[in-house]
Amino acid sequence: MQLSQPDRERIAEWIQTKCGQLRCTCCGYGIFEIVPLATLPIGVDLHSMRFFYAHGVPQVSVGCRNCGHLLIFSSEIMGFKPDAPPPVPIPEGAK
Numbered sequence: 001m002q003l004s005q006p007d008r009e010r011i012a013e014w015i016q017t018k019c020g021q022l023r024c025t026c027c028g029y030g031i032f033e034i035v036p037l038a039t040l041p042i043g044v045d046l047h048s049m050r051f052f053y054a055h056g057v058p059q060v061s062v063g064c065r066n067c068g069h070l071l072i073f074s075s076e077i078m079g080f081k082p083d084a085p086p087p088v089p090i091p092e093g094a095k
């Protein structure tokens with residue numbers, strides 16, 4: 001999900017309210033940038049090598065402008081409810 005400017009402003013306000021001034025745990029820098037795309041990590045079953053798209057927690061990432069270290073927040077807790085997850089693709093020959 002592409003985050004609009006109002007989305008990013010809302011996220012910045014949420015972080016300020018809940019966390020105060022962020023400090024990077026790697027370099028100590030205090031300026032962060034909200035990554036303009038919310039993401040959903042995918043899981044992989046290492047035995048079948050199937051991907052699971054529906055089990056991840058939707059995320060918003062905030063990156064340190066100095067070293068690039070990322071902080072990950074749950075977008076659902078922030079109030080962004082995603083649409084239904086995409087269907088899990090069935091691999092070729094897995095019937």
Ligand SMILES: [Zn+2]
Nearest residue numbers: 024027064067
């Ligand atoms: Zn940093």
